[in-house]
Amino acid sequence: MAVNGDWAKQSNCAMMARPHPLLDGLISAYIGYDERLKVTRRRVIPTVAPLMLIDFGSVSRHLPGKPTHTISNSPIFGLIETFGAMELTGHDQGVAILFTPPGFLTLLEVTPGDLSNRWAGVHDVLGYQAAELAERLFHAAPWANRFDVLNEFLLDRLTSARYLSDTAVQSWRELERASGRIRIDELADRSGHDRRSLEKLFHRHVGCPPKKAAKILRFREAFRLICDRSRNENLAEIAAAAGYSDQAHLSRDVRELTGVTPGALRRQAAPMRG
Template sequence: MPSGTPPLSRALASDACPHGTWEVVRALPHPRLRPGVLGYRGYRMDLAHGRRRLELPDGCVSLVFNLADPVWVTLGTRHDAPALPYTTLLSGLQTRPTFGEHAGRMEGVEVLLAPWEAFGILGHPMADLADRMTDPAALLGARADLLAEALHEATGWPARFALLDDTLHTWAEATPARAADPLRHAWSELLRSGGGLPVGELALRSGRGTRRLEYLFREQIGLTPKTAARVLRFRHAVRLIGRSAQPLVDVAAACGFSDQAHMNRDFTAMSGRSPLRFRRERAASPPGPAWVDRVTGQVTSVVLPDSVSRS
C-alpha cells in the first residue's frame, strides 16, 4: 500500500485486558468489499498458560494469518484425530466442531468471508474445502505468503486492516470466478430464515431448478442446500442457547426443529456435546477473549478448562 494512504476499513470495536495480556480488535472492510467480506478480527495474547477453544460451525469461510506462534487445530471429535499446527489457514464451511490450541502467545488477523465471496476470491470449488482446513498457499500460491509477510511487517491494526482491504480487492479483481446472482440470493434467503426454508421453496425463490441450485451450492458454497440449512439452523440454536436461559424445548421450536430430540441430535453432531453441556461450558468460560466471538452477533466459541503447553 502506498505510504500515506489512509486506512480503508473502519474499526468496529476493541476489547483489551487492563493488564495488557490480550486484546481483540474488529473492523469492517472497505465498502467495495461488502457484503461478501464480512469482517476482520485482530487478536493478540500473551498469557502465562495455553488455552484450548471449541469452535463451532458458523456458516463462514475463515482465512487466518498467525503472526507469532502456530495454532494447533483438531477437526472433529474422533479421539485419534491429529492436532496439526497452522501458521496460516483457510477453513471452508464446517459441519463439525474444531478445537484450537495454543501455548499462550498469539498474534494475528482473521478474515471472515461469505462462502460465495470466498469462491470469487479463490476461484476454486468450495466443495473441496468443506469440512477441511488447508494452508491458503495451496490455492493462492506465493500471494498468500507475501500477504503474511506484509501483515507481519505492518505496524498497528489499522495498517493491517487497510492492507487486507487492498489485497482482497486485488485478488477479487484478478479472479475470473464470480458467484451467480441466483446463488447469492438463495444464500441470503437461507440466512434470513435461519436455515428454515425448504429446498424446494429456496429453488423457487432463486428462479432455478432444484438440481441446478444444488450444483451451485456445492460449487460456490461448499455444501448442499439441505446441509447448509442444517448448519444455519444449528447456528441459530447456538446463539439462543449460549445467550439465554430459554428452555431447550422452546429453542427447538424457535429454530424450526421438529422437536427437542431432533435439535439434540444435530447439536451433538455439530458441537460434540449436548445443548445443556454447551450452555454450562459457555457460562463457565473465563472472562476476556472467550466472550469476543469470532463472528459479530453470533456465539461461535468456548474456552475449555483444560489448558495446553504446546511449543
C-alpha cells in the first residue's frame, strides 16, 4: 500500500478515471486495480491526501515481518506523516478513491487528521452503506460502470454535505499545485483570510496546519525527483527544484520523514517488491 500517485504506480491499475465534474476539487481520481500477488512489499510515503480502497478480492495486508498486525479489507487511510512499508498477499482487486483532504471531510465527514498515521475500515465510516456499495461495485463490471456507480454514490452524498468550503478547496488546490512551494502568508492573502483563520480552516478541512501540509507536499516532490532514475541532478539541484532553501534543508526534512538521508533514499529508489 502506497498512497495516492505512488500507490497507483506500485499497483497493477486496470483502469483510471477522473470523477464527475461536480466532484472536481473533492476527488482526484478513481482507480481500478486487479493483481494476484505472492508476498509483495510496497512502500508507504508521507501524504496529506486520503485514500479509500474497496476490495473485491481476498488480499491480506500487514506490516512487514508482523503477519498478525493485519489491516482490514477495504481500508481508509488519512494523513500519513512517516515513511514505511506494507506487505500484501493474495488477490488484490477492487476500486480506489483518491480524495483531496477537503473532499474527505465534505463527502465522508471525516478529516485526514482523524485518521492520522492509522487506518479504519470503510464500514467504520459508511456503516451499512459500505457493504451495499461494495456489492454494487462488484456486480457493475466493467470498470467504467463501476466508476459511474462511484459518481452516483458520491454525488448523492454531496447534495447533503454539511462541510463544503470553497475556500478550503481552492486553498488546498493552490498549495498542491505549487507542491508546497508557496509562502503561507501569501496563501492566506489569496484566500482572503488572515494566517490564523487559514490555519483554523486547514485544521478543519485538511487535518493539519498549512505549513505541515506544505512540508509534506514539498517532500513528495523531492521524493519523486530523487527516485526518478532518468534524471541526473545532484541533491543540491533537486533541493532547489523542490523548493528547499538549500541541500541541508532537504536533508533535514528527508531524514525526519523517512529516517534516512537523501543519498540512501536514492539508493533504495527501486520499488520494494519481495
